[in-house]
Amino acid sequence: MSALVDRFADVLDEVGEGAVERERERRLPYAEVGLLREAGFTTVTLPTAYGGAGADHEDLFELLAEVARRDPNLAQLFRSHFSFVDRTLHAPPSARRDARLRLVADGAVHGNATFERGPATVGTFGTRLSRDADGLRLDGTKFYSTGTLFADLVSVAAQGDGGPVSVLVPTGAQGVRRVDDWRGFGQRTTGSGTTVLDGVRVDEDDVVEQDPGRPGHGGAFVQLVLLAALAGIGRAVVDDAVRYVRGRTRTYSHASGPTAQADPIVQEVVGELSARSFAADAALAAAVRVLARSSRALLAGDPDAAGRVADADVATARAQLVVLPAVLRAATDLFEVGGASAVDAGLALDRHWRNARTLASHNPARYKARALGDRLLTDAPVVSWWTSGEA
Template sequence: MSETATIDRDLVQRFASLFDELGRDTVERERERRLPYAEVEALREVGFTRVTLPRRYGGEEATHGELFELLAELARRDPNLAQLFRSHFSYIDRTLHAPASADREARLARLADGAIVGNASHERSTAKVGSLATRLTETPGGLRLNGTKFYSTGTLFADLVGVAAEQDGEFVSALVETDAAGVDRIDDWTGFGQRLTGSGTTVFTEVAVDASAVTRREPERLSHGGAFVQLVLLAAVTGIGRAIVDDAGAFVRTRTRTYSHGAASTAQADPIVQEVVGELSAKSFAADAALAAATTALERSSAAILGAGPDLVQERIAAVELATARAQLVILPAVLDAATALFDVGGASAVETHRALDRHWRNARTIASHNPSRFKARAIGDHVVNGTPIASWWSTGEA
C-alpha cells in the first residue's frame, strides 16, 4: 500500500466514528427539516473544518485526494453536510494557493481559529450571464455592499461569507461577517432534495466592508477553482452511491418476504436480487474511480500552481477541467440509475416512508442540477472535435 493510501485510510478512520454518529438520524433530520447546526459544530470541534490547513495552523495538511474521500464518506452518511462545506474548503484552497501576504496570513489564522466560510455568489436577478447585480460602492462612510444572493449554500452555518460583487465595473469578492449589520440570512430553500444545505437567500443591505476584506479578480492568475467546487458536488454524489449500496444490502439481509415467482426461497438467496445489488456496487465503483481520477488531476494542478511555470500550470488546469467534466458524465448517471434500481431489491415495503430510500434519488438529482451535465457533454465533444478549451468557470444569469 502506498504512503498516500495509508494516510487516506488513517484520516477517514479518524473521523469515521463521528461520521457514523452524525449519520444515525439523517432521515429524521430531513423528515423534521431540522437544520444541522449541531452537526456542523461537532465537525468544527473535532477539526474537520481545518483538515486541509497546514499543521502550523492546526490542520492535517490533507491532500485533495484525502479531502474528497472524506467528503464522499461524510456524504455516505449525510450528503447535506458534505455539500454545505463546499465554499468553505474552496476558500481554504484558494487561500493556500494565493501568493504570500499579510492578508493571506490573517485569513489562514482566522480559519485556524475554526471560522467557517459560506457562499454568496449566484443571483436570481435580471443580471445577464457574466454580470452581477450585487454592488460594492465607495461612500463617504466607506465601502458599502448591497445585493441579494440565492443558492447561498452553507451560509446559514458560517461565520464568514464570500460575496461576489461588481465594483466600478470590476468583479470582486468581499469577505463579510455573517452577523454583521445589514446581513440577513433567510432559510427559504425549497428544493425537493438536499433540503438542509442552507441554500437559500442572503440579503446585503448597506453592509460596511473593510478594504482589506476585498479581493479583486485577477484574470492572469490561473486557478483550478472551477474544478474544485464541482468536485465537491461529485464527491457528495459519490457518497450517495455508496449509501445506496449500504441500504440495498441492509434491506435484503433483513427481508423475510419473497414472491411465488421469485428465483429462491429468500431474498438473500435470490440470484436476481443478488444481481441487482452487484450492479449497484459496480455503479458505485465507477463513481469512485471517476472521482479518484479527477482528484488526481487536481493534485497535479495544485503542484504546478505552487511551483511550476505558467505553461505547465495552464496545461494542468486544462487537464483537471476536462477530467472533472468527464467525471460528471460518469458519476451522475451511475448514481442516479442506481438510486432507481435500488427499488428492484424489494417490493412495496421498500417505498415505505420511514425507510426514506427515495432520498438518494432526490438528493443526487438535486446536486446533478448544478451545471447540468448535458451542457458539459457538449463542451467535451467540442473539445474533442475542435480543440475548444473546457471553460474554467461556469456561471448563470439572464439570457
C-alpha cells in the same frame, strides 16, 4: 479506509445517525456542523503550522465522500468552506493570506454568496460594492447560498467600479440577513436560500479584485465536491440495499429463490449497484488526481500551470459524465431489491434519488458533454468557471 477517514470515523457515524430523521423533518444540521468543527473537520486541509492536518486533495475528497455516505447535505454545505481554504492556500504569500488562514484555524466556517435570482446578465452581478461618505458598502441579494446559514464568514461576489470583486463578510455583520427559504426537493438541509446584504460596511482589505489572467482550478474544485457528494450517495445506496435485503423476511410466490438474500435476481441487482458505486468512486478519484497535479503546478509556479488547470477541468467534466448517470441509475434501481415496503416513507430511500438529482442539476451534464466533444473536434478549451444569469 484512509488514515484521515479512520481518524474521523466515530464523528462521521455520529452525524450520520440522525440523517433520515433530519430528512423527514427537514431539520437543519446546526448541531452536526458543530460536531464536525469540534472534531477538526473544518481544518483538515490547513498546513500543520496552522494547526491543521495538512490533508492533500486525495484525502479531502475521500473524506467528503464518506461524509456524504452518511449525509450528502453535510458534504455539500462545506463546499465553499473548503474551496475558500484551497484558493487561499494557492494565493501569493501575504499578510491577508495568513490572516484568512488563521480565521479558519480559529474555527471559522466559510459559506457562499455568489449566485443570484435577479436581472443581472450572465457574467455580471446585481450585488454592488460602492463607496459613500462613510466608506465601502455592499448591497444586494443572493440565492443558492449553500452553507451560509451555518457559516461565520462568507465571500460575496459583487460588481465593483472596476469589475467583479469578491468581498469577505462576517455573517454576523450589521446588514446581513440569512433566510432559510431553500425549497428544492433534494439536498433539503444545506441552507441554500437567500442572503440579503443591506448597506454592509466593508473593510478595504476584505475586497479582492478578480484576476482573469491568473490560472486557478477553483471551478474544477467546486465541481469535484459535488461529485464527492454523489459518490457518497452511491455508497449509501449499496449500504441501504444490503441492509434492506438482509432484514427482509417476506418473498414472492414467483421469486427465484427461497429468501430475498438467496434470490439470484436480487443478488444481481445488489451487485450492479455495487459496480455503479465503484464506477463513481473510480471516476472521482481519477479526476482528483489530475486536480492534485494542477495544485502542485500552481504552487511551484510552473510556467505550464494553466495547462495543468485545463487538464483538471477536462478530467472533472469527464468524471461528471460517469458519476451522474451511475449514481442516478443506482438510486432508481435500488427499489428493485424489494416490494412496496421499500417505498415506506420511514425508510426515506427516495432521498438518494432526490439528493442525487438535485446535485446533478447544478451544472447541466449535457453542456459538459458538448464542451468535451468540442474540445476533441475543434481544440476549443473547456470553460473553467461556469456562471449563470439572464440571457
